[in-house]
Amino acid sequence: MTATLTAGRPQPTATSPLFSPFWLGRLRLPNRIVMPPLTRARADEHGVPSPLAARYYTQRAGAGLIIAEATAVSAQGTGYGNWPGLYTAAQEAGWRTVTDAVHAAGGRIFIQLFHAGRMSHPAFHDGERPVGPSPIAAGPATDHYDGAHPFTRPRALRAAELAGIAGQFAAAAGRALTAGFDGVEVHAGNGYLLDQFLRDGANQRDDEYGGNPRNRARLLREVTAAVISVCGSSRVGVRISPLSPTNGMADSDPAATFTQAARDLQALGAGYLHVIEPGVNGTLSGPASAQSPELASGFFRPMFSGAIIAAGGHTAQTGAGRIRHDQADLIAYGQLFIANPDLPARFRHGAPLARPQRATFYGGGAAGYTDYPALGQPPRVAGNTGQ
Numbered sequence: 001m002t003a004t005l006t007a008g009r010p011q012p013t014a015t016s017p018l019f020s021p022f023w024l025g026r027l028r029l030p031n032r033i034v035m036p037p038l039t040r041a042r043a044d045e046h047g048v049p050s051p052l053a054a055r056y057y058t059q060r061a062g063a064g065l066i067i068a069e070a071t072a073v074s075a076q077g078t079g080y081g082n083w084p085g086l087y088t089a090a091q092e093a094g095w096r097t098v099t100d101a102v103h104a105a106g107g108r109i110f111i112q113l114f115h116a117g118r119m120s121h122p123a124f125h126d127g128e129r130p131v132g133p134s135p136i137a138a139g140p141a142t143d144h145y146d147g148a149h150p151f152t153r154p155r156a157l158r159a160a161e162l163a164g165i166a167g168q169f170a171a172a173a174g175r176a177l178t179a180g181f182d183g184v185e186v187h188a189g190n191g192y193l194l195d196q197f198l199r200d201g202a203n204q205r206d207d208e209y210g211g212n213p214r215n216r217a218r219l220l221r222e223v224t225a226a227v228i229s230v231c232g233s234s235r236v237g238v239r240i241s242p243l244s245p246t247n248g249m250a251d252s253d254p255a256a257t258f259t260q261a262a263r264d265l266q267a268l269g270a271g272y273l274h275v276i277e278p279g280v281n282g283t284l285s286g287p288a289s290a291q292s293p294e295l296a297s298g299f300f301r302p303m304f305s306g307a308i309i310a311a312g313g314h315t316a317q318t319g320a321g322r323i324r325h326d327q328a329d330l331i332a333y334g335q336l337f338i339a340n341p342d343l344p345a346r347f348r349h350g351a352p353l354a355r356p357q358r359a360t361f362y363g364g365g366a367a368g369y370t371d372y373p374a375l376g377q378p379p380r381v382a383g384n385t386g387q
């Protein structure tokens with residue numbers, strides 16, 4: 001648990017740069033505080049968002065920007081039970097209720113689009129193997145499907161299939177706009193398909209999609225270009241996690257790989273680059289200031305002129321520092337947003353922060369999802385305030 005979460009009352013931050021407005025393309029964000037994508041695994045068996053999702057996101061509409069959770073672009077891209085999708089009319093209609101509610105509450109909302117690649121399981125594909133850049137499994141650990149089998153060795157996608165992957169992202173982006181999202185985040189981090197192509201621990205292809213960084217970044221380029229052609233560049237961001245080992249990922253030269261990726265995204269005019277910083281693994285980590293600055297948000301400033309979002313272990317103070325030092329424009333707060341639906345208000349007033357409960361991160365209903373109280377509301381479920 002971080003010091004911030006356990007310490008007494010944080011300092012009020014009303015004068016913090018976190019509370020200066022920011023223009024993301026033509027979208028005015030009233031503050032710099034981003035709710036990053038957070039998988040909560042509460043969609044139905046058809047990937048339709050839970051009826052509770054509209055309430056959950058609306059409770060967090062005070063964020064400068066919400067980026068909704070990782071959402072599959074296709075049936076092929078699914079990989080986990082109860083994660084949402086955006087490739088059927090029912091899923092699109094489900095998301096529409098979310099965007100309508102968030103907008104009615106004065107918020108702004110993007111959606112993160114992803115393809116699981118090798119992280120999927122044959123159970124999701126009528127017994128067929130999941131796909132990836134190369135036939136390399138995510139690792140010897142047991143998979144997430146039943147916890148009883150090692151990860152599946154994926155089938156290597158043929159080069160001729162890759163235009164279809166870009167097409168899946170573009171189609172889902174079109175549905176995202178129809179469903180009322182303000183924009184789309186392409187997920188190129190955390191060991192999913194686009195990250196698998198980027199990093200040479202998972203990509204050992206010898207065609208034009210493998211080998212040097214430029215070739216490994218080709219699929220991300222093609223996917224991002226396809227999504228931009230649908231949404232327009234200012235409504236498209238990309239998330240990367242350059243040093244994260246999540247999902248068995250590794251790279252022999254991350255600085256070279258991600259410099260290439262960032263330069264490509266710059267050339268495409270992508271609206272933002274969202275950087276999961278080193279030392280962060282989706283867990284409550286130490287303060288970002290204690291981590292290595294290598295490949296953190298500031299590394300990308302000289303090569304990317306769009307907005308930069310920094311994510312990973314940030315507090316109100318470290319986030320403000322990133323902005324003051326011109327290393328990022330926007331700061332994402334993951335676990336803090338799970339437990340504090342009114343996080344910007346709490347930062348502003350220096351109010352105590354509630355602790356997230358891990359047991360209710362994934363799956364289930366309202367408990368640990370929509371029942372974390374805002375300031376001044378009584379706790380609905382004993383134990384969720386953490387104070």
Ligand SMILES: Cc1cc2nc3c(=O)[nH]c(=O)nc-3n(C[C@H](O)[C@H](O)[C@H](O)COP(=O)(O)O)c2cc1C
Pocket residue numbers: 036037038039040069070112187189190239276280281282283284285311312313314332333334335336361362
């Ligand atoms: C429950 C949970 C679900 C997450 N789901 C996603 C996701 O869908 N997509 C993604 O890019 N990152 C995901 N992350 C990572 C977060 O967006 C964030 O980068 C991470 O939690 C570090 O930030 P924090 O220290 O502020 O929580 C998830 C993290 C948690 C704890």
